[in-house]
Amino acid sequence: MVTGQFSRRLVKPKAACRPPCPKEVSPPLAAEYNEACLVLPDSAKASAALSRRCLQTLLRKQAQVKPGNLAEEIQQLLDTGKLPSDLANSIDAVRNIGNFAAHPMKSQHTGEILEVEPGEAEWNLDVLESLFDYFFVRPAKLKAKKDALNDKLKEVGKPPMK
Secondary structure, three states: OEEOOEEOOOOOOOOOOOOOOOOOOOHHHHHHHHHHHHHOOOOHHHHHHHHHHHHHHHHHHOOOOOOOOHHHHHHHHHHHOOOOHHHHHHHHHHHHHHHHHHOOOEOOOOOOEOOOOHHHHHHHHHHHHHHHHHHHHHHHHHHHHHHHHHHHHHHOOOOOOO
């Protein structure tokens, strides 16, 4: 509706269509993840590229891998044997899908550049959420339970858990 020199239109704020990042995740990492979620409806390619960056940050900060290219960093983590099998089997998807976002790759059959599909970008976010659970949420829950039990043990004069 136009009235005089002004026009009116309804503007809806952007909102992510994913669950919020767990509070245990460090703010810089959470910001990267949240941005990847926020752009997903507009660009699977942008979301995948941001997810790839988020994974690399997580590997360097939480898994303490030696900086290199992302494939080497993922391999360093896999070589520790510490990841649950479901994460180990899907972590490399983030790198591969992120590569489609960052580097134009042509199909050998059609010659067309292959784009990131929305389901692929969502898979990246699923993997990141699982990694957040593994590196941040589960350890925080375990610590809270252990602290509560140690407080109870202390009350009865027993030594803390090992």
